[in-house]
Amino acid sequence: MGKQYSSFKEIDERLKILKLHRKIEIESLKLNIHQVKTYFGPQYLAGNLKGNIQQMLLVFAIRKLKAIFNRR
Numbered sequence: 001m002g003k004q005y006s007s008f009k010e011i012d013e014r015l016k017i018l019k020l021h022r023k024i025e026i027e028s029l030k031l032n033i034h035q036v037k038t039y040f041g042p043q044y045l046a047g048n049l050k051g052n053i054q055q056m057l058l059v060f061a062i063r064k065l066k067a068i069f070n071r072r
Contacts, residue, residue, distance in 0.1 A: 005011045038044060 003014075005014070
């Protein structure tokens with residue numbers, strides 16, 4: 001069962017604490033939503049895609065060079 005309070009003052013204090021916790025959670029949610037929007041924005045995705053393409057090309061080039069040197 002829930003906590004038992006002995007006065008209205010205790011109830012009011014607990015309600016203030018719960019309201020502050022709620023405000024903190026709402027602000028945290030807003031921050032997370034903003035971060036998601038940033039990460040999935042066109043500029044971030046384009047930059048991320050560019051990095052992935054460069055990485056794939058580098059791996060491809062290394063494999064081709066390795067194959068060339070292994071033939072000799």
